[in-house]
Amino acid sequence: xxxxxxxxxxxxxxxxxxxxxxxxxxxxxxxxxxxxxxxxxxxxxxxxxxxxxxxxxxxxxxxxxxxxxxxxxxxxxxxxxxxxxxxxxxxxxxxxxxxxxxxxxxxxxxxxxxxxxxxxxxxxxxxxxxxxxxxxx
Numbered sequence: 001x002x003x004x005x006x007x008x009x010x011x012x013x014x015x016x017x018x019x020x021x022x023x024x025x026x027x028x029x030x031x032x033x034x035x036x037x038x039x040x041x042x043x044x045x046x047x048x049x050x051x052x053x054x055x056x057x058x059x060x061x062x063x064x065x066x067x068x069x070x071x072x073x074x075x076x077x078x079x080x081x082x083x084x085x086x087x088x089x090x091x092x093x094x095x096x097x098x099x100x101x102x103x104x105x106x107x108x109x110x111x112x113x114x115x116x117x118x119x120x121x122x123x124x125x126x127x128x129x130x131x132x133x134x135x136x137x
Contacts, residue, residue: 004097007045008086008105012113014050015082026054052089060088063136067128071121079114080122087126092133099130 014032018025029050032042053060064084065073073081087106090097103126110118129136 007043010046011049011086012082053085060085077114080118083109091130092136
């Protein structure tokens, strides 16, 4: 597993944990940076991802609600929400990651962690986000 793939997985875990436990994501991130819960500190790219998602939280949620074709965010599996938020930030606000890479990484993450329908749903929604990103940023 590549360094950025691991960082994405850690970002997904942080976002998922914060939601599941009803915690503030920014505070959880700060806590984990200050006192890691594993022998390895959070990768820098994990911090970048979570901070990026937090900085654009409302915009990301609006994009996902708009282009998910009838699916409200609160009806999506929480893993899917977390992955979609990370990938949307990478697609729209991070020019260092090619869109197809962000989409493929997101699909890979949900394949082992969410529902059987999630990979197709995530792929389609993120492809649409990629198609319209020029109008979003």
